[in-house]
Amino acid sequence: MELFEEFFPSYLDDIERIRTNTEAEQCNFGQQHSTETFDASPDPSSNTVESNDVPLLHQAVQIDDQHLFIQLLESGHDIDALDTAGNHSIHFVQSETMLELIVNRHPDGQRIVHRTNHEGFTLLHRVCSLRMDHKTMSDLLKRVIECGANVHQLTKNGESIAFFVENCDVLEYLREFDIQLEVVNQNGETALERHLYNENVQMARALLVRTHTSSTFKQRAHKYLNLMLKKGRYFFIRDYQDVLEKHPELTKALFDALYNHSREEASRLFAQACRNEIYFIVEKFLDFDYNLNYNFVYSEDEYDDEGTPLLRLINPRENFSNEHLIERLLQKDVDVSVRNGSGCNALLALALRYRFDNGSKHGEKLLQLLMKRGASIDSVDFNGNTALHWAFLSGRLEMVEVLLRNEADFRVKNNGGNIPLQMADAVNQELFYFWS
Incomplete structure (x- = not known):
């Protein structure tokens, strides 16, 4: 520091601030350096801080201190x-x-604006970031x-x-230069x-709208939907859904590109959207009527209960406003006998649903x-419960009526030895006796 005191007495505060700014990250287009210390006390004619080979001139430019640079x-x-x-330093x-200052010196x-680093980055690449x-x-x-910067110059990558x-x-400014x-x-x-x-939503939204008619977009768009959905329902709705709603041609291009690239990947994404309750995506897949595998079994991780799209829609985690989607999915080639990790098929899952969605009026339909799709009316879950057990337990007597009309067996005992009627509370048991 003695040399700095001699040669740069008016800049001791700036130098001390840099010196003590330990672990400060300096980004060099994908490479990171840590500005740790100036304790090496470089000679005034030395160009770098010895600890990490970052030239002092660069640091002066980075803090935009023209006097120190001079x-x-x-x-x-x-x-x-x-x-x-x-x-x-440019x-x-x-x-x-x-x-x-640099141009003049x-x-x-x-x-000088054409100078590139080892990866081919120019000043223009840097400024844009x-x-x-x-x-x-x-x-x-x-x-x-x-100054002559080439707006079309590419990096080495x-x-x-x-x-x-x-x-x-x-x-928008750079688009003036095509x-x-x-x-x-x-x-x-x-x-x-x-x-x-990188989740730069503002830029992603802009580029979706401005590039979706190009041939390059159609070749690469199969990757985009997955990236838009990766953070789940809330972020998709907040960040991207309105763009797709306003630009139906963009939406169609995204879905077509995905399906044309891979039926399996499109089926997986449909199942993922059902699991995560991203109903805009579910509805668009159904609207476009692709030949998907509508029985694709999807789970987020090892702790997630496996389920087909139908099972996911019947028993959502939060949003039960999806009966119209269940109805539409039942028009597809779905297997209603598939069971989830809890042993429930579609009929059992539907009966279980109304323990939590008591306001629904669509259960009977x-x-x-x-x-009609061939669901087994007396199938049981791991605990031996039939759909009739669950209907009584949920207090949904209208569903009880439909099940009995379809010849559900009211004598089946579950693993606890209870017939369906015994699952109801006392009031509903009395009502059922009176009604029957």
Whole structure:
């Protein structure tokens, strides 16, 4: 520190702040460095902090301190010093004034904006990834492009600046230069896929609307729905459902691409949507009438009870407003005899449903539909209960009537030795005796 005190007495506070900012992350386009300490006390003509080879000039640019940058240059620091990722100080510019300072001081002048690091990133790639107020960003972008930055330049991994843009205002500005939104990188990703994966919802929404008519979209769209659904019902409804509702052609393109790519994957996603109660997705699959495997057994993890789409819809975890979807699904090629991990088939699951959904008026209709599909009326669960046991236990006498009309056996005893009537409370037992 003695050398800094001698050469930069007016900047001791800034240097001390950087020195003591332990474990501060410095992002270099996918690589991270930790600014840990300046204890090595580099010579004024040295260009780097020895602990991690981050040039001091870079740090001055990153904190947007033009005076410190000038002092470092005048003390002999190399303006072309690179860090271990091949980044030049130009790559850390965050203001128009710092850009002008480097351009004016560098022998290449404005051509310095073409410098790339080891991964092929330019200043423009870097600036697009920054988060700052709209005016500062607009002014900086405009100036970088005026200096000759190529808005179509790709990184070594084949990524355009659309992969790095962080907000729609920047995207709209760059669209004036006809930037490439549909580039596919060497990993087979599009910018839209990258933003969906990184949960940059604002950008993903914008790119969904702006790219869905392209041939590239149709080739890659089979990946997009899965990414939109990965965080579950609440986030899908909040982030994406309204976009799909407003753009039915986009919705159709997404679903068609998924089904045309893989019937099995489309069937899995349908089953996932049934399990997670994302009813917009369930309804669209039914609307588009694909030849799915409607008996696809899906579970989230080893602790999740396995179930087919029909069983999931009959016994949802929260949202019971889905009778219309159950009715529609029963028109498909579904197996009503499949059982879940609790030993319930569709008929038993329906009877169990009305323990929790007592406000429903559709139980009778769904029960009749299951009967028509060949459901076994006296099948039992692991505890020996029939649908009639559950109907009595739930106090749903209208379902009791339907089951008895369809010749349900009221003499079957469960594992506890109880016939169905004995599952009812005392009041309903009296009512049933009176009614019968």
